[in-house]
Amino acid sequence: MNDNSDDVLVRIRDLHFSRGNRKIFNGVDLDIRRGKVTAIMGPSGTGKTTLLKLIGGQLKPDQGSIQVDGLEVPKLKLSKLYELRKRIGMLFQSGALLTDINVFDNVAFPIREHTNMPPSMIRDMVLMKLESVGLRNARDMMPSELSGGMARRVALARAMALDPMMILYDEPFTGQDPISMGVIVQLIRLLNDALGLTSIVVSHDVQETATIADDIYVLSEGKVVGHGTPQQLAETDSDWVKQFMQGLPDGPVPFHYLGMQYVDDLLAGTDPERGV
Amino acid sequence: MIGSIRKLGRWGLGAFERLGRAHIFLYYILMGVPPVLLRFSLLVQQMLSVGVLSLLIIVVSGFFVGMVLGLQGYNTLVDFGAEQSLGVVVALSLVRELGPVVAGLLFAGRAGSALTAEIGLMKSTEQLSGMEMMAVDPIKRVIAPRFLAGFISLPILATIFTAVGIVGGYFVGVGLLGVDDGAFWSQMQAKVDFGEDIMNGVIKSIVFGFVVTWIAVFEGYDCVPTSEGVSRATTRTVVHSSLAILGLDFVLTALMFT
Numbered sequence: 449m450n451d452n453s454d455d456v457l458v459r460i461r462d463l464h465f466s467r468g469n470r471k472i473f474n475g476v477d478l479d480i481r482r483g484k485v486t487a488i489m490g491p492s493g494t495g496k497t498t499l500l501k502l503i504g505g506q507l508k509p510d511q512g513s514i515q516v517d518g519l520e521v522p523k524l525k526l527s528k529l530y531e532l533r534k535r536i537g538m539l540f541q542s543g544a545l546l547t548d549i550n551v552f553d554n555v556a557f558p559i560r561e562h563t564n565m566p567p568s569m570i571r572d573m574v575l576m577k578l579e580s581v582g583l584r585n586a587r588d589m590m591p592s593e594l595s596g597g598m599a600r601r602v603a604l605a606r607a608m609a610l611d612p613m614m615i616l617y618d619e620p621f622t623g624q625d626p627i628s629m630g631v632i633v634q635l636i637r638l639l640n641d642a643l644g645l646t647s648i649v650v651s652h653d654v655q656e657t658a659t660i661a662d663d664i665y666v667l668s669e670g671k672v673v674g675h676g677t678p679q680q681l682a683e684t685d686s687d688w689v690k691q692f693m694q695g696l697p698d699g700p701v702p703f704h705y706l707g708m709q710y711v712d713d714l715l716a717g718t719d720p721e722r723g724v
Numbered sequence: 725m726i727g728s729i730r731k732l733g734r735w736g737l738g739a740f741e742r743l744g745r746a747h748i749f750l751y752y753i754l755m756g757v758p759p760v761l762l763r764f765s766l767l768v769q770q771m772l773s774v775g776v777l778s779l780l781i782i783v784v785s786g787f788f789v790g791m792v793l794g795l796q797g798y799n800t801l802v803d804f805g806a807e808q809s810l811g812v813v814v815a816l817s818l819v820r821e822l823g824p825v826v827a828g829l830l831f832a833g834r835a836g837s838a839l840t841a842e843i844g845l846m847k848s849t850e851q852l853s854g855m856e857m858m859a860v861d862p863i864k865r866v867i868a869p870r871f872l873a874g875f876i877s878l879p880i881l882a883t884i885f886t887a888v889g890i891v892g893g894y895f896v897g898v899g900l901l902g903v904d905d906g907a908f909w910s911q912m913q914a915k916v917d918f919g920e921d922i923m924n925g926v927i928k929s930i931v932f933g934f935v936v937t938w939i940a941v942f943e944g945y946d947c948v949p950t951s952e953g954v955s956r957a958t959t960r961t962v963v964h965s966s967l968a969i970l971g972l973d974f975v976l977t978a979l980m981f982t
Contacts, residue, residue, distance in 0.1 A: 504856075533857055533859040534858075540854055544851050558860070561865075
Protein backbone atom coordinates (compact mmCIF):
# COMPACT_ATOMS: atom_id res chain seq x y z
CA MET A 449 0.00 0.00 0.00
CA ASN A 450 1.18 3.47 -0.78
CA ASP A 451 1.01 5.63 2.33
CA ASN A 452 2.10 8.88 0.73
CA SER A 453 -0.85 11.07 1.73
CA ASP A 454 -0.39 13.49 -1.19
CA ASP A 455 -0.59 10.69 -3.66
CA VAL A 456 -3.66 8.96 -2.23
CA LEU A 457 -7.08 10.54 -2.78
CA VAL A 458 -9.22 7.76 -1.28
CA ARG A 459 -7.90 5.70 1.59
CA ILE A 460 -9.99 2.83 2.96
CA ARG A 461 -8.88 0.90 6.02
CA ASP A 462 -10.40 -2.13 7.76
CA LEU A 463 -13.77 -1.62 6.10
CA HIS A 464 -16.60 -3.78 7.43
CA PHE A 465 -20.10 -3.60 6.06
CA SER A 466 -23.09 -5.94 6.30
CA ARG A 467 -26.58 -6.08 4.87
CA GLY A 468 -28.75 -7.95 7.33
CA ASN A 469 -26.83 -11.10 8.21
CA ARG A 470 -24.77 -11.00 5.03
CA LYS A 471 -21.25 -9.70 5.37
CA ILE A 472 -20.36 -7.64 2.29
CA PHE A 473 -16.94 -6.33 3.39
CA ASN A 474 -14.81 -7.97 6.00
CA GLY A 475 -11.73 -5.86 6.51
CA VAL A 476 -11.06 -4.22 3.14
CA ASP A 477 -8.01 -1.98 2.75
CA LEU A 478 -7.42 -0.04 -0.44
CA ASP A 479 -5.87 3.16 -1.76
CA ILE A 480 -6.97 5.14 -4.80
CA ARG A 481 -4.12 7.21 -6.20
CA ARG A 482 -4.66 10.75 -7.47
CA GLY A 483 -4.77 11.20 -11.21
CA LYS A 484 -5.05 7.47 -11.89
CA VAL A 485 -7.77 5.22 -13.20
CA THR A 486 -8.36 2.55 -10.57
CA ALA A 487 -10.59 -0.42 -11.31
CA ILE A 488 -12.53 -2.30 -8.66
CA MET A 489 -13.36 -5.71 -10.07
CA GLY A 490 -15.01 -8.86 -8.91
CA PRO A 491 -17.96 -11.10 -9.68
CA SER A 492 -21.54 -9.90 -9.34
CA GLY A 493 -22.67 -9.52 -5.75
CA THR A 494 -19.26 -8.82 -4.27
CA GLY A 495 -20.25 -5.31 -3.24
CA LYS A 496 -18.54 -3.21 -5.90
CA THR A 497 -21.41 -0.78 -6.22
CA THR A 498 -21.79 -0.81 -2.44
CA LEU A 499 -18.15 0.28 -2.21
CA LEU A 500 -18.88 3.31 -4.43
CA LYS A 501 -21.88 4.20 -2.25
CA LEU A 502 -19.68 3.97 0.83
CA ILE A 503 -17.08 6.24 -0.77
CA GLY A 504 -19.83 8.70 -1.75
CA GLY A 505 -21.30 8.62 1.75
CA GLN A 506 -24.64 7.16 0.66
CA LEU A 507 -24.04 4.25 3.00
CA LYS A 508 -22.25 4.12 6.34
CA PRO A 509 -19.82 1.33 7.19
CA ASP A 510 -20.22 -0.84 10.29
CA GLN A 511 -16.58 -0.30 11.06
CA GLY A 512 -13.44 1.14 9.48
CA SER A 513 -12.24 4.33 7.88
CA ILE A 514 -13.05 5.85 4.48
CA GLN A 515 -11.08 9.01 3.75
CA VAL A 516 -11.63 11.09 0.64
CA ASP A 517 -9.17 13.94 0.16
CA GLY A 518 -8.36 13.74 3.87
CA LEU A 519 -12.01 13.88 4.99
CA GLU A 520 -13.44 11.00 7.00
CA VAL A 521 -16.62 10.44 4.94
CA PRO A 522 -18.77 8.46 7.44
CA LYS A 523 -18.24 11.13 10.09
CA LEU A 524 -19.05 14.14 7.90
CA LYS A 525 -22.16 16.19 8.69
CA LEU A 526 -24.68 16.30 5.85
CA SER A 527 -23.70 19.83 4.81
CA LYS A 528 -19.99 18.91 4.68
CA LEU A 529 -20.83 15.68 2.86
CA TYR A 530 -22.74 17.66 0.23
CA GLU A 531 -19.77 20.02 -0.12
CA LEU A 532 -17.57 16.99 -0.76
CA ARG A 533 -20.03 15.49 -3.23
CA LYS A 534 -19.89 18.67 -5.32
CA ARG A 535 -16.29 17.64 -5.99
CA ILE A 536 -17.23 14.06 -6.90
CA GLY A 537 -19.05 13.01 -10.06
CA MET A 538 -20.78 9.69 -10.35
CA LEU A 539 -21.86 7.76 -13.39
CA PHE A 540 -24.60 5.32 -12.47
CA GLN A 541 -25.09 2.01 -14.23
CA SER A 542 -28.50 3.13 -15.48
CA GLY A 543 -27.30 6.66 -16.27
CA ALA A 544 -29.85 7.97 -13.74
CA LEU A 545 -30.79 10.86 -16.05
CA LEU A 546 -33.81 12.88 -14.98
CA THR A 547 -36.44 11.61 -17.37
CA ASP A 548 -38.69 14.68 -17.41
CA ILE A 549 -36.07 17.07 -18.77
CA ASN A 550 -33.95 17.01 -21.93
CA VAL A 551 -30.25 16.33 -22.36
CA PHE A 552 -29.25 20.00 -22.05
CA ASP A 553 -31.19 20.49 -18.83
CA ASN A 554 -29.84 17.26 -17.38
CA VAL A 555 -26.26 18.46 -17.83
CA ALA A 556 -27.19 21.94 -16.64
CA PHE A 557 -28.96 20.54 -13.56
CA PRO A 558 -26.01 20.47 -11.12
CA ILE A 559 -24.72 23.82 -12.42
CA ARG A 560 -28.09 25.48 -11.87
CA GLU A 561 -28.46 23.88 -8.45
CA HIS A 562 -25.06 24.91 -7.14
CA THR A 563 -24.05 28.09 -8.90
CA ASN A 564 -25.54 31.46 -9.76
CA MET A 565 -24.14 31.55 -13.25
CA PRO A 566 -26.04 33.52 -15.88
CA PRO A 567 -27.92 31.43 -18.48
CA SER A 568 -25.47 32.34 -21.26
CA MET A 569 -22.54 31.01 -19.24
CA ILE A 570 -24.45 27.87 -18.30
CA ARG A 571 -25.21 27.33 -21.97
CA ASP A 572 -21.53 27.56 -22.89
CA MET A 573 -20.51 25.21 -20.10
CA VAL A 574 -23.12 22.62 -20.99
CA LEU A 575 -22.19 22.73 -24.65
CA MET A 576 -18.52 22.25 -23.75
CA LYS A 577 -19.34 19.22 -21.61
CA LEU A 578 -21.60 17.75 -24.27
CA GLU A 579 -18.98 18.41 -26.95
CA SER A 580 -16.43 16.43 -24.93
CA VAL A 581 -18.69 13.36 -25.03
CA GLY A 582 -19.70 13.96 -28.65
CA LEU A 583 -23.37 14.76 -28.00
CA ARG A 584 -23.55 18.54 -28.42
CA ASN A 585 -26.09 18.13 -31.20
CA ALA A 586 -28.27 15.82 -29.13
CA ARG A 587 -28.93 18.50 -26.52
CA ASP A 588 -32.63 18.82 -27.28
CA MET A 589 -33.35 15.10 -27.10
CA MET A 590 -35.24 13.59 -24.18
CA PRO A 591 -33.62 10.74 -22.21
CA SER A 592 -36.22 8.30 -23.58
CA GLU A 593 -34.96 9.04 -27.11
CA LEU A 594 -31.35 8.14 -26.31
CA SER A 595 -29.68 4.78 -26.81
CA GLY A 596 -28.08 3.16 -23.77
CA GLY A 597 -24.61 4.31 -24.84
CA MET A 598 -25.76 7.87 -25.48
CA ALA A 599 -27.53 8.01 -22.11
CA ARG A 600 -24.33 7.00 -20.38
CA ARG A 601 -22.35 9.64 -22.26
CA VAL A 602 -24.87 12.30 -21.25
CA ALA A 603 -24.60 11.06 -17.68
CA LEU A 604 -20.83 11.35 -17.99
CA ALA A 605 -21.16 14.94 -19.21
CA ARG A 606 -23.40 15.65 -16.22
CA ALA A 607 -20.93 13.99 -13.84
CA MET A 608 -18.26 16.38 -15.17
CA ALA A 609 -20.48 19.44 -15.05
CA LEU A 610 -19.02 20.87 -11.85
CA ASP A 611 -15.43 19.97 -12.79
CA PRO A 612 -15.02 17.34 -10.07
CA MET A 613 -11.74 16.03 -8.68
CA MET A 614 -12.94 12.43 -8.99
CA ILE A 615 -15.49 10.47 -10.98
CA LEU A 616 -16.97 7.17 -9.81
CA TYR A 617 -18.09 4.86 -12.62
CA ASP A 618 -20.58 2.14 -11.73
CA GLU A 619 -20.46 -0.63 -14.35
CA PRO A 620 -20.00 1.79 -17.27
CA PHE A 621 -19.63 -0.97 -19.90
CA THR A 622 -22.55 -3.22 -18.99
CA GLY A 623 -25.05 -3.78 -21.78
CA GLN A 624 -23.18 -1.68 -24.36
CA ASP A 625 -22.64 -2.58 -27.99
CA PRO A 626 -18.97 -2.75 -29.07
CA ILE A 627 -18.95 0.77 -30.54
CA SER A 628 -20.53 2.40 -27.50
CA MET A 629 -18.26 0.42 -25.24
CA GLY A 630 -15.19 1.52 -27.19
CA VAL A 631 -16.33 5.15 -26.98
CA ILE A 632 -16.87 4.98 -23.22
CA VAL A 633 -13.59 3.14 -22.61
CA GLN A 634 -11.74 5.87 -24.50
CA LEU A 635 -13.65 8.69 -22.86
CA ILE A 636 -12.87 7.49 -19.35
CA ARG A 637 -9.15 7.41 -20.06
CA LEU A 638 -9.03 10.62 -22.11
CA LEU A 639 -11.12 12.69 -19.71
CA ASN A 640 -9.17 11.40 -16.75
CA ASP A 641 -5.88 12.50 -18.29
CA ALA A 642 -7.08 15.70 -19.95
CA LEU A 643 -8.92 17.05 -16.91
CA GLY A 644 -6.54 15.71 -14.28
CA LEU A 645 -9.25 13.63 -12.66
CA THR A 646 -9.09 10.57 -10.49
CA SER A 647 -11.34 7.77 -11.70
CA ILE A 648 -12.71 4.73 -9.93
CA VAL A 649 -14.23 2.23 -12.32
CA VAL A 650 -16.34 -0.56 -10.90
CA SER A 651 -16.73 -3.30 -13.45
CA HIS A 652 -16.61 -7.00 -14.17
CA ASP A 653 -15.67 -6.50 -17.81
CA VAL A 654 -12.08 -7.64 -17.50
CA GLN A 655 -10.67 -6.85 -20.94
CA GLU A 656 -12.12 -3.37 -21.31
CA THR A 657 -11.22 -2.35 -17.80
CA ALA A 658 -7.71 -3.73 -18.02
CA THR A 659 -6.99 -1.60 -21.09
CA ILE A 660 -7.56 1.68 -19.26
CA ALA A 661 -6.81 0.96 -15.60
CA ASP A 662 -3.59 1.97 -13.88
CA ASP A 663 -4.43 -0.10 -10.80
CA ILE A 664 -6.85 -2.95 -10.31
CA TYR A 665 -8.30 -4.27 -7.07
CA VAL A 666 -10.09 -7.62 -7.23
CA LEU A 667 -12.68 -8.22 -4.54
CA SER A 668 -14.21 -11.47 -3.43
CA GLU A 669 -16.08 -12.62 -0.36
CA GLY A 670 -15.62 -9.32 1.40
CA LYS A 671 -11.88 -9.02 0.94
CA VAL A 672 -9.32 -7.75 -1.56
CA VAL A 673 -7.98 -10.94 -3.16
CA GLY A 674 -5.75 -9.29 -5.73
CA HIS A 675 -4.16 -5.91 -6.36
CA GLY A 676 -1.74 -4.58 -8.91
CA THR A 677 -1.36 -3.25 -12.42
CA PRO A 678 -3.22 -5.10 -15.19
CA GLN A 679 0.10 -6.67 -16.18
CA GLN A 680 0.81 -7.87 -12.64
CA LEU A 681 -2.65 -9.39 -12.30
CA ALA A 682 -2.34 -11.13 -15.65
CA GLU A 683 0.78 -12.86 -14.36
CA THR A 684 -0.52 -13.60 -10.87
CA ASP A 685 -0.14 -16.96 -9.11
CA SER A 686 -3.43 -16.59 -7.25
CA ASP A 687 -5.92 -19.20 -8.44
CA TRP A 688 -8.78 -16.94 -7.57
CA VAL A 689 -7.50 -13.92 -9.52
CA LYS A 690 -6.53 -16.18 -12.41
CA GLN A 691 -10.06 -17.65 -12.55
CA PHE A 692 -11.60 -14.19 -12.57
CA MET A 693 -9.20 -12.53 -15.02
CA GLN A 694 -9.37 -15.44 -17.46
CA GLY A 695 -13.06 -16.13 -17.00
CA LEU A 696 -12.60 -19.82 -16.10
CA PRO A 697 -15.92 -21.56 -15.31
CA ASP A 698 -14.63 -23.61 -12.38
CA GLY A 699 -12.04 -22.93 -9.69
CA PRO A 700 -12.07 -21.34 -6.27
CA VAL A 701 -15.50 -20.01 -7.26
CA PRO A 702 -17.20 -23.36 -7.96
CA PHE A 703 -19.41 -23.92 -10.98
CA HIS A 704 -21.94 -25.81 -8.81
CA TYR A 705 -23.78 -23.99 -6.09
CA LEU A 706 -22.73 -25.56 -2.80
CA GLY A 707 -25.10 -28.06 -1.17
CA MET A 708 -25.85 -31.76 -1.17
CA GLN A 709 -23.68 -34.03 -3.33
CA TYR A 710 -25.16 -34.89 -6.73
CA VAL A 711 -25.11 -38.67 -6.14
CA ASP A 712 -26.68 -38.34 -2.68
CA ASP A 713 -29.34 -36.08 -4.10
CA LEU A 714 -30.33 -38.54 -6.84
CA LEU A 715 -30.28 -41.54 -4.50
CA ALA A 716 -32.36 -39.79 -1.86
CA GLY A 717 -35.43 -40.22 -4.08
CA THR A 718 -37.61 -37.89 -2.04
CA ASP A 719 -38.11 -34.13 -1.93
CA PRO A 720 -40.73 -33.31 0.73
CA GLU A 721 -40.83 -29.61 -0.25
CA ARG A 722 -42.15 -30.60 -3.67
CA GLY A 723 -44.40 -33.37 -2.38
CA VAL A 724 -42.24 -36.07 -4.03
CA MET B 725 -49.31 -21.21 17.57
CA ILE B 726 -45.98 -19.74 18.67
CA GLY B 727 -45.18 -19.19 15.02
CA SER B 728 -48.38 -17.19 14.48
CA ILE B 729 -47.72 -15.05 17.55
CA ARG B 730 -44.17 -14.46 16.34
CA LYS B 731 -45.49 -13.47 12.90
CA LEU B 732 -47.99 -11.09 14.47
CA GLY B 733 -45.25 -9.58 16.61
CA ARG B 734 -42.99 -9.12 13.59
CA TRP B 735 -45.83 -7.53 11.65
CA GLY B 736 -46.60 -5.18 14.55
CA LEU B 737 -42.98 -4.18 14.98
CA GLY B 738 -42.64 -3.64 11.24
CA ALA B 739 -45.77 -1.48 11.14
CA PHE B 740 -44.59 0.68 14.03
CA GLU B 741 -41.12 1.00 12.54
CA ARG B 742 -42.67 2.15 9.27
CA LEU B 743 -44.89 4.62 11.08
CA GLY B 744 -41.81 6.01 12.81
CA ARG B 745 -40.00 6.31 9.48
CA ALA B 746 -42.99 8.10 7.99
CA HIS B 747 -42.93 10.67 10.81
CA ILE B 748 -39.19 11.27 10.50
CA PHE B 749 -39.73 11.63 6.76
CA LEU B 750 -42.49 14.17 7.41
CA TYR B 751 -40.10 16.16 9.61
CA TYR B 752 -37.57 16.32 6.77
CA ILE B 753 -40.29 17.32 4.30
CA LEU B 754 -41.44 20.15 6.55
CA MET B 755 -37.82 21.29 6.87
CA GLY B 756 -37.68 21.29 3.07
CA VAL B 757 -40.79 23.43 2.61
CA PRO B 758 -39.24 26.92 3.21
CA PRO B 759 -36.67 26.51 0.39
CA VAL B 760 -39.52 25.54 -1.95
CA LEU B 761 -41.25 28.81 -1.19
CA LEU B 762 -38.07 30.58 -2.27
CA ARG B 763 -38.03 28.65 -5.55
CA PHE B 764 -41.61 29.26 -6.52
CA SER B 765 -41.22 27.81 -10.02
CA LEU B 766 -40.80 24.31 -8.54
CA LEU B 767 -44.11 24.67 -6.73
CA VAL B 768 -45.92 26.05 -9.76
CA GLN B 769 -44.70 23.14 -11.88
CA GLN B 770 -46.03 20.62 -9.37
CA MET B 771 -49.29 22.50 -8.88
CA LEU B 772 -49.82 21.97 -12.59
CA SER B 773 -49.30 18.21 -12.53
CA VAL B 774 -50.86 17.52 -9.14
CA GLY B 775 -53.65 20.07 -9.10
CA VAL B 776 -54.53 21.36 -12.55
CA LEU B 777 -54.38 17.95 -14.20
CA SER B 778 -56.78 16.57 -11.55
CA LEU B 779 -59.29 19.26 -12.43
CA LEU B 780 -61.17 17.34 -15.11
CA ILE B 781 -62.03 14.34 -12.94
CA ILE B 782 -62.99 16.66 -10.07
CA VAL B 783 -65.30 18.82 -12.20
CA VAL B 784 -67.00 15.92 -13.97
CA SER B 785 -67.42 13.89 -10.77
CA GLY B 786 -68.63 16.93 -8.85
CA PHE B 787 -71.29 17.64 -11.45
CA PHE B 788 -72.60 14.06 -11.41
CA VAL B 789 -72.55 13.83 -7.62
CA GLY B 790 -74.50 17.10 -7.44
CA MET B 791 -77.03 15.82 -9.99
CA VAL B 792 -77.54 12.59 -8.03
CA LEU B 793 -77.95 14.58 -4.82
CA GLY B 794 -80.51 16.81 -6.51
CA LEU B 795 -82.47 13.82 -7.78
CA GLN B 796 -82.38 11.82 -4.55
CA GLY B 797 -83.01 14.89 -2.41
CA TYR B 798 -86.00 15.94 -4.52
CA ASN B 799 -87.56 12.45 -4.43
CA THR B 800 -87.32 12.39 -0.63
CA LEU B 801 -88.27 15.99 0.05
CA VAL B 802 -91.26 16.01 -2.29
CA ASP B 803 -93.00 13.42 -0.06
CA PHE B 804 -92.98 16.00 2.73
CA GLY B 805 -93.74 18.94 0.49
CA ALA B 806 -90.31 20.35 1.30
CA GLU B 807 -88.77 20.26 -2.17
CA GLN B 808 -88.06 24.00 -1.95
CA SER B 809 -85.35 23.10 0.58
CA LEU B 810 -83.45 21.13 -2.04
CA GLY B 811 -80.77 23.82 -2.30
CA VAL B 812 -79.98 23.51 1.41
CA VAL B 813 -79.81 19.70 1.27
CA VAL B 814 -77.52 19.71 -1.75
CA ALA B 815 -75.28 22.48 -0.41
CA LEU B 816 -74.93 21.13 3.13
CA SER B 817 -74.23 17.60 1.91
CA LEU B 818 -71.54 18.85 -0.41
CA VAL B 819 -70.01 21.54 1.77
CA ARG B 820 -69.84 19.49 4.96
CA GLU B 821 -69.16 15.98 3.69
CA LEU B 822 -69.16 15.01 0.06
CA GLY B 823 -67.00 17.85 -1.22
CA PRO B 824 -63.96 17.18 0.97
CA VAL B 825 -64.42 13.40 1.16
CA VAL B 826 -65.17 12.54 -2.47
CA ALA B 827 -62.66 15.09 -3.76
CA GLY B 828 -60.12 13.58 -1.35
CA LEU B 829 -60.84 10.04 -2.56
CA LEU B 830 -60.60 11.12 -6.20
CA PHE B 831 -57.42 13.04 -5.47
CA ALA B 832 -55.90 9.96 -3.79
CA GLY B 833 -56.78 7.84 -6.81
CA ARG B 834 -55.64 10.30 -9.43
CA ALA B 835 -52.83 12.48 -8.04
CA GLY B 836 -51.78 10.40 -5.01
CA SER B 837 -51.14 7.25 -7.02
CA ALA B 838 -49.35 9.28 -9.71
CA LEU B 839 -47.09 10.88 -7.09
CA THR B 840 -46.20 7.50 -5.59
CA ALA B 841 -45.53 5.94 -8.98
CA GLU B 842 -43.42 8.89 -10.13
CA ILE B 843 -41.28 9.02 -6.99
CA GLY B 844 -41.03 5.22 -6.86
CA LEU B 845 -39.84 5.09 -10.46
CA MET B 846 -37.35 7.88 -9.80
CA LYS B 847 -36.03 5.75 -6.95
CA SER B 848 -35.88 2.54 -8.96
CA THR B 849 -34.08 4.27 -11.86
CA GLU B 850 -31.55 5.74 -9.42
CA GLN B 851 -32.60 9.33 -10.16
CA LEU B 852 -32.91 10.10 -6.46
CA SER B 853 -29.52 8.52 -5.72
CA GLY B 854 -28.12 10.49 -8.63
CA MET B 855 -29.38 13.72 -7.09
CA GLU B 856 -27.85 12.82 -3.73
CA MET B 857 -24.51 12.26 -5.43
CA MET B 858 -24.86 15.63 -7.16
CA ALA B 859 -25.20 17.12 -3.67
CA VAL B 860 -28.87 17.89 -4.28
CA ASP B 861 -31.19 16.81 -1.48
CA PRO B 862 -34.04 14.89 -3.17
CA ILE B 863 -36.37 15.60 -0.27
CA LYS B 864 -35.99 19.34 -0.81
CA ARG B 865 -35.84 19.18 -4.60
CA VAL B 866 -38.39 16.45 -5.41
CA ILE B 867 -40.50 15.58 -2.40
CA ALA B 868 -41.19 18.91 -0.68
CA PRO B 869 -42.54 20.69 -3.81
CA ARG B 870 -44.87 17.76 -4.52
CA PHE B 871 -46.01 17.63 -0.91
CA LEU B 872 -46.71 21.33 -0.81
CA ALA B 873 -48.50 21.25 -4.17
CA GLY B 874 -50.78 18.43 -3.00
CA PHE B 875 -51.44 20.12 0.30
CA ILE B 876 -52.47 23.35 -1.44
CA SER B 877 -54.32 21.70 -4.32
CA LEU B 878 -56.80 19.48 -2.51
CA PRO B 879 -58.66 22.25 -0.62
CA ILE B 880 -58.96 24.18 -3.90
CA LEU B 881 -60.13 21.08 -5.76
CA ALA B 882 -62.61 20.24 -3.00
CA THR B 883 -64.01 23.76 -3.20
CA ILE B 884 -64.38 23.47 -6.97
CA PHE B 885 -65.99 20.03 -6.53
CA THR B 886 -68.52 21.51 -4.11
CA ALA B 887 -69.29 24.50 -6.34
CA VAL B 888 -69.76 22.36 -9.43
CA GLY B 889 -71.83 19.88 -7.40
CA ILE B 890 -74.20 22.64 -6.37
CA VAL B 891 -74.54 23.62 -10.03
CA GLY B 892 -75.31 19.95 -10.81
CA GLY B 893 -77.96 19.88 -8.11
CA TYR B 894 -79.41 23.14 -9.43
CA PHE B 895 -79.48 21.75 -12.98
CA VAL B 896 -81.52 18.71 -11.92
CA GLY B 897 -83.64 20.34 -9.21
CA VAL B 898 -84.47 23.66 -10.84
CA GLY B 899 -83.80 22.88 -14.48
CA LEU B 900 -85.40 19.46 -14.78
CA LEU B 901 -87.67 18.92 -11.76
CA GLY B 902 -89.16 22.38 -11.41
CA VAL B 903 -87.97 23.49 -7.99
CA ASP B 904 -88.30 27.25 -7.60
CA ASP B 905 -85.14 29.08 -8.59
CA GLY B 906 -85.35 31.75 -5.87
CA ALA B 907 -86.20 29.23 -3.13
CA PHE B 908 -83.23 27.06 -4.14
CA TRP B 909 -80.71 29.86 -3.69
CA SER B 910 -82.36 31.87 -0.89
CA GLN B 911 -82.81 28.88 1.41
CA MET B 912 -79.25 27.84 0.74
CA GLN B 913 -78.06 31.34 1.61
CA ALA B 914 -80.11 31.38 4.78
CA LYS B 915 -79.19 27.96 6.13
CA VAL B 916 -75.58 27.45 5.11
CA ASP B 917 -73.30 29.09 7.66
CA PHE B 918 -69.93 30.33 6.48
CA GLY B 919 -68.01 29.49 9.67
CA GLU B 920 -69.74 26.33 10.78
CA ASP B 921 -70.36 24.71 7.41
CA ILE B 922 -68.05 26.11 4.75
CA MET B 923 -64.96 26.64 6.89
CA ASN B 924 -65.27 23.27 8.58
CA GLY B 925 -65.49 21.67 5.15
CA VAL B 926 -62.40 23.56 4.07
CA ILE B 927 -60.55 22.47 7.24
CA LYS B 928 -61.46 18.87 6.45
CA SER B 929 -60.05 19.16 2.95
CA ILE B 930 -56.86 20.76 4.30
CA VAL B 931 -56.40 17.80 6.68
CA PHE B 932 -57.14 15.32 3.89
CA GLY B 933 -54.72 17.10 1.55
CA PHE B 934 -51.98 16.90 4.16
CA VAL B 935 -52.53 13.23 4.94
CA VAL B 936 -53.07 11.99 1.37
CA THR B 937 -50.00 13.78 0.02
CA TRP B 938 -47.88 12.65 2.96
CA ILE B 939 -48.91 9.03 2.39
CA ALA B 940 -48.34 9.32 -1.37
CA VAL B 941 -44.83 10.81 -1.19
CA PHE B 942 -43.78 8.52 1.66
CA GLU B 943 -44.95 5.38 -0.13
CA GLY B 944 -43.05 6.42 -3.25
CA TYR B 945 -39.87 7.29 -1.36
CA ASP B 946 -39.99 4.19 0.85
CA CYS B 947 -40.96 1.66 -1.82
CA VAL B 948 -38.90 -1.35 -2.80
CA PRO B 949 -37.20 -0.10 -5.99
CA THR B 950 -38.54 -2.76 -8.35
CA SER B 951 -41.54 -2.78 -10.67
CA GLU B 952 -43.44 -4.94 -8.19
CA GLY B 953 -42.40 -2.67 -5.32
CA VAL B 954 -43.65 0.45 -7.11
CA SER B 955 -46.90 -1.28 -7.99
CA ARG B 956 -47.47 -2.35 -4.37
CA ALA B 957 -46.62 1.13 -3.11
CA THR B 958 -49.12 2.69 -5.53
CA THR B 959 -51.83 0.32 -4.34
CA ARG B 960 -50.98 1.07 -0.70
CA THR B 961 -51.25 4.79 -1.37
CA VAL B 962 -54.81 4.48 -2.66
CA VAL B 963 -55.90 2.04 0.07
CA HIS B 964 -54.27 3.83 3.00
CA SER B 965 -55.31 7.29 1.78
CA SER B 966 -58.91 6.23 1.29
CA LEU B 967 -59.09 4.63 4.73
CA ALA B 968 -57.38 7.63 6.31
CA ILE B 969 -59.85 10.03 4.66
CA LEU B 970 -62.89 8.07 5.79
CA GLY B 971 -61.55 7.52 9.32
CA LEU B 972 -60.46 11.13 9.74
CA ASP B 973 -63.77 12.33 8.33
CA PHE B 974 -65.61 10.62 11.16
CA VAL B 975 -63.25 12.07 13.79
CA LEU B 976 -63.43 15.58 12.32
CA THR B 977 -67.20 15.43 11.92
CA ALA B 978 -67.53 14.34 15.54
CA LEU B 979 -65.33 17.22 16.65
CA MET B 980 -66.91 19.87 14.41
CA PHE B 981 -70.61 19.13 14.33
CA THR B 982 -71.51 17.75 17.74
